[in-house]
Amino acid sequence: MIKRARGFYDTFDRKDGSRTTTFCAGCGHGIIHKLIGEAMADLGLQDRTVFVSPVGCAAFCYYYFDCGNVAAPHGRASAVATGLSRVLPDKVVIAYQGDGDLGAIGFNNAFQAANRGEHFACFFVNNSLYAMTGGQMAPTTLPGQKTTTTPFGRDVVRTGHPLRVCEILAQLDAPVYIERVSVADTKRIMQAKRAVRKALEVQRDGKGYAFVEFLSPCPTNWRMDALKAADFVTQEMERVFPLGCFRDHTAKPAAAPSPIAIKDLTALMQGSEGGIDPVPDPKFKERHMKFSGFGGQGVLSLGLVVAEAAGRGGRYVSWFPSYGPEQRGGAASASVVIGGKEIGSPAVDAPDLLVAMNQPSLEKFLPTVVKGGTVLFEGSVPLRPAAPPGVTLRPFPAMRIAEESGTPKAANTAFLGAMVELGLLGMPEADVLAALDASFSEKPALVERNRKVYEAAKAWVRNGRG
Ligand SMILES: Cc1ncc(C[n+]2csc(CCOP(=O)(O)OP(=O)(O)O)c2C)c(N)n1
Ligand code: SF4
Structure with a gap:
């Protein structure tokens, strides 16, 4: 019998009652989901967590994660997470966003939330394109990479250079923790696991904003098998998006208060x-x-x-x-x-x-x-x-x-x-x-x-x- 992943529902009743996800074989989303679910459960945060699902291949996070769930419009997960973490300061809030969602339509939302040091963990899945809609170019598409909208390869003169979100956020004062990891092989997944856990610990301890970027394979839109897709991550993506920790202020002793934590929602409503x-x-x-x-x-x-x-x-x-x-x-x-x-x-x-x-x-x-x-x-x-x-x-x-x-x-x-x-x-x-x-x-x-x-x-x- 397949053991269910910790932090997930026993069966995915919001989907079809099965235990299978919607993800393609070899997709990074499934691995990342598992890492988040396990960390949430292991840290005992499940009853305190509110998960914000994006638009994209991960739109159905609420099928899987056994915690509070809110679905956000395209690009707005960081804005929704801002609202949630402010009105529910005792909760652990997670925004999960793809590279189209966060890097394109929602970049300003995400960037400003990071700059304000909002109290949530943002998990950013960089698979170098818009996967759900059929593989169009995203801000993160590699130079020369073929997508359905760059059939001859991304030309940086016409379409700009890949957006390195970790490096950009690392210019801001407020974020507590920023790291880029990969889920292409076991060693890297173990590092990703540590990063997820750390980002959630930052939330558990009320320290502020945490951002983890995952380099994540999309075999389907890359038109590769799972092994080749994993190689593409390590050999091609990592050259443009180097792995590593860009900010770690987690050891700072004082917990920063949420920017305007609203303690009493009822009083606010009234x-x-x-x-x-x-x-x-x-x-x-x-x-x-x-x-x-x-x-x-x-x-x-x-x-x-x-x-x-x-x-x-x-x-x-x-x-x-x-x-x-x-x-x-x-x-x-x-x-x-x-x-x-x-x-x-x-x-x-x-x-x-x-x-x-x-x-x-x-x-x-x-x-x-x-x-x-x-x-x-x-x-x-x-x-x-x-x-x-x-x-x-x-x-x-x-x-x-x-x-x-x-x-x-x-x-x-x-x-x-x-x-x-x-x-x-x-x-x-x-x-x-x-x-x-x-x-x-x-x-x-x-x-x-x-x-x-x-x-x-x-x-x-x-x-x-x-
Ligand atoms: C306002 C709005 N514009 C466009 C879309 C169409 N759309 C759905 S998913 C998506 C891209 C998602 O790409 P990404 O965030 O990289 O996630 P992935 O599918 O790669 O996981 C787009 C443009 C939409 N749903 N809503
Ligand atoms: S299309 Fe790509 S990102 Fe979407 S589920 Fe399939 S492999 Fe994953």
């Missing part, structure tokens, strides 16, 4: 004042709202105030911003979901309430509003679209009211007043006002000015003009 726990209310019909306009008009803040007010009333809420590349002037929107139970998705594709503060957002989102829904839009827009069947259109001169009230930038607050007066929010006004005031906690001078705009908007609606 805000510094301490929040209100949501109250389950199965009868409450989930609301979907969209606040949209130009960046700089305060649509994101408007959504935040509405979400905050609903939260103060004991509802489950989500607030999901979306903005264009421009800081000012681009399209921006905030999706707010308010529920009586935990919210499945914060995305709002079919709002029952739309606030549109400009023409483009009105035109963009109006067709998405559900039957029975309401659209409150800036009355000065030049073109009034027709209302879709069953949708109520309400023009509202928010900009003029804000201007006449002395705070032209507070058109978003004018919309808030109008929504309350029209009964569109379905929540106590006291919660809305508390949320509005709280949104200016760092600029108290704006509280009264926004209240003035808010009251003017309500008066405008009350006087029958809404």
Whole structure:
């Protein structure tokens, strides 16, 4: 009977219940997985470990490792590991990334995490190309190496030189441990084993950032058998990527604290004042709202105030911003979901309430509003679209009211007043006002000015003009 590797699930039920991995024969990923699993188990870290899987041939790490698992988008494992290690400072966090994942699309994420000295172990698998997608050139491809996108061999004049990630990270002050190893033969695997263990000990002891690069064969895309692929690693790859330890500060006595270890996640989620726990209310019909306009008009803040007010009333809420590349002037929107139970998705594709503060957002989102829904839009827009069947259109001169009230930038607050007066929010006004005031906690001078705009908007609606 084949003994299972330590640190792995008994059977890979997330895959197919078997004990076989998805890796090709002779692939380095399988060896590296085994080294990590064993070290994690031997050091007694399994219950404390959160493993971040990348995109690439190792995308399915969560099939195998018997520990906490999170899957990251392509190139983002170091960013996800940063978040995890900061909110869960007592955990051991591992990011596992390929050379396409870390060296190309995710290089900046990985580099900045190393530079900040984030508290996780980054295991970097360098097989010199993008394996999962069929063997395209990666930043680590050797000069002259043939890949599907460099069929005549990598030409460094056209495509640059191989990226030596260990050497680059070794220029940074923060990393505690950096080593390049290989899994091409038994002797090298034993060194790799020591490196994996050391990187995990750095995590166990809270010392900081550890990085291990593995030179790893990919027989399939190199179009070689396993033995030839192992030779390619030792004879070709090692010439460009010399093995060795580039940094070892592990003997330093003082453990460095995580950059901003967030000790109490609950307190963070609830805000510094301490929040209100949501109250389950199965009868409450989930609301979907969209606040949209130009960046700089305060649509994101408007959504935040509405979400905050609903939260103060004991509802489950989500607030999901979306903005264009421009800081000012681009399209921006905030999706707010308010529920009586935990919210499945914060995305709002079919709002029952739309606030549109400009023409483009009105035109963009109006067709998405559900039957029975309401659209409150800036009355000065030049073109009034027709209302879709069953949708109520309400023009509202928010900009003029804000201007006449002395705070032209507070058109978003004018919309808030109008929504309350029209009964569109379905929540106590006291919660809305508390949320509005709280949104200016760092600029108290704006509280009264926004209240003035808010009251003017309500008066405008009350006087029958809404
Ligand atoms: C955002 C995004 N862009 C592109 C892809 C396609 N893609 C999947 S895996 C991969 C390359 C993975 O290469 P590497 O990180 O070297 O891992 P390997 O497969 O070699 O283990 C790419 C480009 C994707 N999944 N997501
Ligand atoms: S394609 Fe290459 S990296 Fe991917 S599993 Fe096969 S041998 Fe491993």
